[in-house]
Amino acid sequence: MTIETLSTNRSHGGTQGVYKHASAATGTDMSFAVFVPDHAPGAKLPILWYLSGLTCTHANVMEKGEYRAACAEHGIIFVAPDTSPRGPDSNGDEVPDDPDGAWDFGLGAGFYVDATTQPWAKHYRMRSYIEDELPSLLLRHFASADLTRQAITGHSMGGHGALTIGLRGLGRFRSVSAFSPIVAPSRCPWGEKALTGYLGDDREDWQAYDACALLDQGLRVPDLLVDQGEADAFLAEQLKTELLVEACERAGQKAEIRLQPGYDHSYYFISTFLAEHVAWHAERLKA
């Protein structure tokens, strides 16, 4: 369990690094980004996970997210994983991709599931990667990372990831937030394609990957913040924020779900509110 440092840059009073390691979960090399604010020797800093959306790597939020100033101010480590396995696996075989080369399935579109169907099951194990392998790696290689204080956020497909991993985390995360999340993948075209592809036709098997279904099953998170752009072109057909509002009401889940007028699905939107999410998580991580 070694990691290779691909780059480090000093930024906003901390270090933005990019790292690579051979992942047991996916059977491939995986890259991820970590921002560590300057801190006193021996200090332990809480962790905020950021799961990215369709087509992204760790680099999109790292370059466009505007989170470092807030993370430095609040003393929070920011971890941004990739969105799928990529490249040749440890046997030199290429990771399978959508047969039509679509951007909403396969590479860059792991949907944070452990796939059970072929040919996906061997590599597309982003749930295990995010839930188990990467936290262990952080614990071993980042001395300042306090794994007892974690929060999670994400965008779009990564918002879906943050909500479902957060709900299934059973207390692992002190707070969960999301930008423009796919709140009910069982009930939208992106999610139906992905869950059918990775898990098969039995919709019962999809429930563990559907935030609204998990809420209906009784899972909860300590606190939830969601921002959704009202001018988001994917809102009506794919994201369906109103289903999350209703599920939280049914569940009695504490939640603030905000519609932001004029904002779209892009990083121009995310970067506007990500610092506010960092501060919101910081309050809960330090409570």
Next chain:
Amino acid sequence: MTIETLSTNRSHGGTQGVYKHASAATGTDMSFAVFVPDHAPGAKLPILWYLSGLTCTHANVMEKGEYRAACAEHGIIFVAPDTSPRGPDSNGDEVPDDPDGAWDFGLGAGFYVDATTQPWAKHYRMRSYIEDELPSLLLRHFASADLTRQAITGHSMGGHGALTIGLRGLGRFRSVSAFSPIVAPSRCPWGEKALTGYLGDDREDWQAYDACALLDQGLRVPDLLVDQGEADAFLAEQLKTELLVEACERAGQKAEIRLQPGYDHSYYFISTFLAEHVAWHAERLKA
């Protein structure tokens, strides 16, 4: 003098737009980015120009610069032009590029000069473009732009642009700042290559494009702020910040020139301090 809107995105309580127009100065289409904070109807907002470095377009700072929150807070319009002419000109002929395809001359490397040698003189007229054409375009198409209150900044080659255009501006700019500027292009490999290529061998002709030379000639700006990363790989050979320190001392130019330990030449550095520069310019633009 019409412009085409290529994109607009709501961000940080304002509008980030990208525009294209047929430039008379360069004989090509030119793209540029403008961020306009929300404002009261009829309000006039001061302008901060940002000139980008080698290889960049308007997009680098727009995506990675982290300036919008500060511009919205201070009510400042942020204008980011391209760094050279590109593509076919109005006759359908391609703009010439470095014969060896180098990244430090030709496309993406206009050095903010009006070239006088062939084949560059026809299109490489970034000085006229920035000093004359683009301000006129702003005046006509951006009702909120207050051309009586302007400031300028830039990075690397764009820092050189900000310093020289600022010094030659003779009062047009209330404040000038720069990140990692090429302070004396007559005395570094990047600058010697570019100025020889665009202007010819007579070093007298280079003086108008050398900030240290302009200071020695008696030009001044009302106030100057420079940030330079100490870990910048280009510092010793190309940027030579110490020459600017000495020239400001000789000239009695009011200046704050800061070395930032650990920071390199990248947008991880720029984004760390750009909001602070915006605030510094805002103080002077609103004085």
